[in-house]
Amino acid sequence: MLLFFxxxxxxxxxxxxxxxxxxSSPIGSYYDPYxxxxxxxxxxFGGKAYxxxxxxxxxxxxxxxxxxxxxxxxxxxxxxxxxxxxxxxxDHKAKTYxxxxxxxxxITEIPxxxxxxxxxxTVPAQIALSHTYGSGLEDSCExxxxxxxxxxxxxxxxxxxxxxxxxxxxxxxxxxxVEVKIPYDMxxxxxDMKDGATIKLNDKxxxxxxxxxxxxxxxxxxxxxxxxxxxxxxxxxxAKKKMDADATYAINLIGDLGDYMITxxxxxxxxxxxxxxxxxxxxxxIKIKGENRVGERYMEFxxxxxxxxxxxxxxxxxxxx
Numbered sequence: 001m002l003l004f005f006x007x008x009x010x011x012x013x014x015x016x017x018x019x020x021x022x023x024s025s026p027i028g029s030y031y032d033p034y035x036x037x038x039x040x041x042x043x044x045f046g047g048k049a050y051x052x053x054x055x056x057x058x059x060x061x062x063x064x065x066x067x068x069x070x071x072x073x074x075x076x077x078x079x080x081x082x083x084x085x086x087x088x089x090x091d092h093k094a095k096t097y098x099x100x101x102x103x104x105x106x107i108t109e110i111p112x113x114x115x116x117x118x119x120x121x122t123v124p125a126q127i128a129l130s131h132t133y134g135s136g137l138e139d140s141c142e143x144x145x146x147x148x149x150x151x152x153x154x155x156x157x158x159x160x161x162x163x164x165x166x167x168x169x170x171x172x173x174x175x176x177x178v179e180v181k182i183p184y185d186m187x188x189x190x191x192d193m194k195d196g197a198t199i200k201l202n203d204k205x206x207x208x209x210x211x212x213x214x215x216x217x218x219x220x221x222x223x224x225x226x227x228x229x230x231x232x233x234x235x236x237x238x239a240k241k242k243m244d245a246d247a248t249y250a251i252n253l254i255g256d257l258g259d260y261m262i263t264x265x266x267x268x269x270x271x272x273x274x275x276x277x278x279x280x281x282x283x284x285x286i287k288i289k290g291e292n293r294v295g296e297r298y299m300e301f302x303x304x305x306x307x308x309x310x311x312x313x314x315x316x317x318x319x320x321x
Contacts, residue, residue: 042320045309050317055092057273058155058315059265060085060145062131062162065211069259070137070164076117078136081128082144083211084228087157089315090276097276098283100311101229103290104128105221105301108151111143126298127151131162137262151303155316159269164260165207172206174253175238180209180230183223188215206231220292220299229285286311 040051063084073080087100109122110130130147134140141160149157172178177200186193189208193199201209210228213219242249265273289307293300 043317045313049320050313051320053091053093053316053318056316057090057092057159057276058157059088059090059273060141060148060157060160061088062141062144062160063167064131064162064164065128066136067165070162070262073136076113076115076134078132078134078140080131080136080140082131082162083128085127085144085148087148087152087315090273090280092276095280096283097280098286098315100286100288100315101225102127102148102151102288103221103225103301105292105299106151106288106290107300107302108147110147110150113143122150126300138264141262141264151308152312152316153309155312159265160263161265162262163257165211166260167257168207168210169203170253170256170260171235171239172201172203174249174256175235175242177201177203178206178231178234178238180234183227183230184216184218186212186216188212201231221301222292225287286314 040054042049042051044050061084062082064080065083066080081104083104085102085104087102088097089100090097104127106127107124108127110125110127111133112120112123113133114120127144127147130144131140133143141162145157145160149155179198179200182193182195182197182199185195186209189212190205193205193209199205210231211224213221213224216223239249263270288303288311290301290303293302
């Protein structure tokens with residue numbers, strides 16, 4: 001999960017330069033929605049009883065499908081979709097963390113915002129489109145948070161981090177290219193991306209590897225998510241070696257990435273989160289099973305209800321003993 005460490009360091013550096021602050025609570029704090037009640041509410045799933053975890057933090061990480069520095073767009077709509085959506089959940093009691101990877105084509109209720117900024121209700125749509133409402137900055141991220149909370153059956157997402165497409169080339173360049181095995185024919189993206197070939201990706205190829213979909217025979221986002229996981233796993237191993245060999249590596253990466261992200265987390269929260277991720281055990285990535293369908297205009301992904309509930313239970317609940 002070195003990518004998360006780098007992102008957090010980048011944001012911290014950027015916010016120091018801007019000397020901004022946030023009114024949100026420090027990371028790691030817990031608000032008890034049940035007040036003084038001594039008995040925790042119990043839910044049942046699969047014949048077992050569960051209670052909600054009391055000391056967790058959850059952060060939505062968004063990969064935005066556009067280039068350029070994070071800047072405000074005029075009006076209340078923008079074209080920046082959230083192509084990558086992951087929820088990082090940190091469990092302070094167990095001293096662990098894990099990541100939920102969500103298909104950008106997932107159909108859920110997203111906020112519907114009018115041209116004047118008025119809330120018109122919600123509409124069932126791809127969760128990626130939730131970010132297209134608003135200015136493209138904090139408000140758009142907040143709409144994505146709301147859509148994610150709806151998908152996860154009302155569970156609270158406390159913070160967000162968004163990154164632009166420029167970050168792919170920057171990350172790839174920082175390690176001198178990432179070597180991957182091409183899982184199937186991707187020559188429509190690049191002639192060197194033949195089925196089964198092992199190649200070191202240049203910056204353009206790296207973006208194609210993690211982003212391409214429409215031009216491929218296997219055009220589902222599930223396939224693209226698998227490539228993204230492959231790429232990030234290989235990247236973090238190379239980045240770890242770079243950091244061990246060069247004390248300036250992280251600083252240089254921070255400088256390159258800093259202008260391409262948005263977050264609502266303040267310096268204290270980011271600092272604490274960084275230390276938690278360094279000290280806690282990583283439990284791996286969770287993916288929700290489901291079905292791809294061809295919609296009227298776009299591909300649609302419908303979560304399997306049982307798989308979705310299992311993910312929510314794993315991330316936000318403990319088995320009652």
